[in-house]
Amino acid sequence: xxxxxxxxxxxxxxxxxxxxxxxxxxxxxxxxxxxxxxxxxxxxxxxxxxxxxxxxxxxxxxxxxxxxxxxxxxxxxxxxxxxxxxxxxxxxxxxxxxxxxxxxxxxxxxxxxx
Amino acid sequence: xxxxxxxxxxxxxxxxxxxxxxxxxxxxxxxxxxxxxxxxxxxxxxxxxxxxxxxxxxxxxxxxxxxxxxxxxxxxxxxxxxxxxxxxxxxxxxxxxxxxxxxxxxxxxxxxx
Numbered sequence: 001x002x003x004x005x006x007x008x009x010x011x012x013x014x015x016x017x018x019x020x021x022x023x024x025x026x027x028x029x030x031x032x033x034x035x036x037x038x039x040x041x042x043x044x045x046x047x048x049x050x051x052x053x054x055x056x057x058x059x060x061x062x063x064x065x066x067x068x069x070x071x072x073x074x075x076x077x078x079x080x081x082x083x084x085x086x087x088x089x090x091x092x093x094x095x096x097x098x099x100x101x102x103x104x105x106x107x108x109x110x111x112x113x114x
Numbered sequence: 115x116x117x118x119x120x121x122x123x124x125x126x127x128x129x130x131x132x133x134x135x136x137x138x139x140x141x142x143x144x145x146x147x148x149x150x151x152x153x154x155x156x157x158x159x160x161x162x163x164x165x166x167x168x169x170x171x172x173x174x175x176x177x178x179x180x181x182x183x184x185x186x187x188x189x190x191x192x193x194x195x196x197x198x199x200x201x202x203x204x205x206x207x208x209x210x211x212x213x214x215x216x217x218x219x220x221x222x223x224x225x226x227x
Contacts, residue, residue: 009154032214044204044218090156092216100145100214101172102206106156 002027004093006105013081014113021076021108023091030096033074035065036104038088047089050074051096061085083114116141120205120219127192127199127226135190135222137205143217144210146188150174151202151221160203163188192224200226 007022025031035047048059055067065076074091091105118139127133139146145164149157159172163182177196182188188207192199202223206216 006156034215036216036218043220044206046215046217049215094214100208100211101159101162102147102208102214102216103159104149104157106154 002031002093002095002103004091004103004105006089006091006108008108009106010109010111012111012113015083016080017112019076019078019081019085019110021089021091021110023074023076023105024072025074025091025093025103026072027093027095031093032096032100033065033067034092034094034102035059035063035074035076036090036092038090038107040087044090047076081110081112083112086110086112118205118207118217118219120203120222122222123220125222125224127224129226130194132191132193133224135192135203135205135224137188137190137219139186139188139205139207139217141207141209141217142185143207144185145208145214146182147206147208147216148172148178148180148188148190149204149206151204157204160190199224 003026005024033050036044037047038044050057050067058064089108092102094100094102121136147162148160161180163169179191204221205219208214208216
């Protein structure tokens with residue numbers, strides 16, 4: 001079975017700081033990779049996804065993530081955060097073949113101070 | 115509007131009672147999922163269903179039951195056998211692979227009193 005590790009559980013930044021959230025997964029085969037975001041009081045929504053092709057993917061609101069296959073990583077980045085980025089961020093993975101069941105990491109709580 | 119509707123948003127239950135959480139989707143998705151979200155533990159899979167009339171246990175299925183009689187509906191019953199039912203429950207759906215992005219409902223917060 002696959003698993004997902006998110007290294008940062010709580011991150012506190014000031015506006016305009018750069019952000020990088022780590023995500024590593026364990027699975028021997030080909031995977032689809034996702035970052036979801038949960039803003040306070042709102043439902044989980046997709047931030048970005050990687051299925052194949054260019055390992056650098058861009059998502060909504062200026063976020064991007066890079067898939068490094070050799071490191072089993074899919075880190076999320078944003079060059080300059082805003083107060084409105086305060087949210088919980090979840091990395092998820094599902095195998096490209098078989099059950100396709102998404103497995104989620106524990107989440108990272110990001111607080112951005114104005 | 116297409117989406118996933120979970121009801122109710124808040125639910126209170128007395129110990130020893132079963133309770134059913136509703137999840138309806140009008141996205142015509144084949145797969146549906148139930149996750150439990152606890153602080154610091156992320157989302158843990160309770161049950162999933164990839165087609166009508168079929169469902170599988172996830173990682174923490176004990177004390178829960180589901181049914182999938184219609185494509186658009188996937189209700190979750192939290193039984194009295196669930197030892198720690200107070201949590202936030204999320205329902206999700208996804209289309210047929212390989213496009214497997216999951217779409218989530220607003221969630222139901224269950225509190226056992």
